[in-house]
Amino acid sequence: MSLLEIRKLSFAYGDLRVLWDVDLEVRQGEIVTVVGANGAGKSTTLRNVSRLVRPAAGQLLFQGQELTRLESHDVVELGIVQVPEGRHIFPEMTVLENLRMGSYARATRPDRARNIERAFSLFPRLAERQRQLGGTMSGGEQQMLAIARGLMANPKLLLLDEPSLGLSPLFVKNIFDIIAEINRQGTSILLVEQNVFQSLRIAHRAYVLETGRVVLTGTGQELLGNEHVKKAYLGL
Known part of the structure; x- marks a missing residue:
């Protein structure tokens, strides 16, 4: 069952277009990861969902309810909680x-x-x-x-923005293991992360965002095995 649906989301900071027709879905019980380089639009996607910014176009649906006219405190009441970068x-x-x-x-x-x-x-x-x-x-x-x-x-949906940023390697795996455990306990998660290996390791499904566009999607394991992902993000 779909929990969050993002349809044709576009966003700009002034004249600078950041997101281009992004389609993304989080189903009940999933960890969905959005990976990509710095500046790809990952955090901006989360900020649109949590209503910290307003999209230029597109739809944001949570359990079928349109979010774009709501304020940030309204979406918290609905069950969407963001842990900021x-x-x-x-x-x-x-x-x-x-x-x-x-x-x-x-x-x-x-x-x-x-x-x-x-x-x-x-x-x-x-x-x-x-x-x-x-x-x-x-x-x-x-x-x-x-x-x-x-x-x-x-939260019904927990938004995590770069949870491993600035952490020692010892803490990084620990944080991702705990995120997986939170999910096992019943919380759906939308995770934005530059640590591609660790985030894909725990993801049910994932999206690769490049210059504001979704260029790849699949299961976490499929993307870990994808040649473009291995060359561009894993150094393999």
Whole structure:
């Protein structure tokens, strides 16, 4: 069953066209990955879905409902939550306070305690540091906190923008393994990522975006074996 449908999405920053007729689908229970070079339009695609920008043309449908006329807080209420590139945690708040901020929507407050326990189960390091200020944590720990905070809103669709950016190799595989576990627990995921190997490794399906256009699509395994992907993105 289709959860998110993007149809003929086009977008421009002023006179600069960034997306050209992008078609993309996330089905219930999937991890869908969008890969491509820096500047390909990956993050802009997510920003359109989360209603941080307005498309020039096209449709954005979530469970059949048109999103383009909604505001960003409206799509959160529908169950779309974005974890932004760069983490953007609250540095002067503790881990626990950051998590509580993730459940500000009224409908999610009754689940706050249960979701905190889930976050600590997924990220034991956060449980150990729950009284620590977010700004004093390592980059990998802050990324864990950003993802955990996103889960506090009970997302039906979790948008992840470059979750491995700036992380040590030790943290990178750990983050992707946790993303796969979040999906196994029932959350659909749209993942934008420059780490092509790790993101395709966990993806059910994937899209390759180049200069604002979808040039390839297939399962994660199919794209890992694709000659263009291997040469352009995997250095093989």
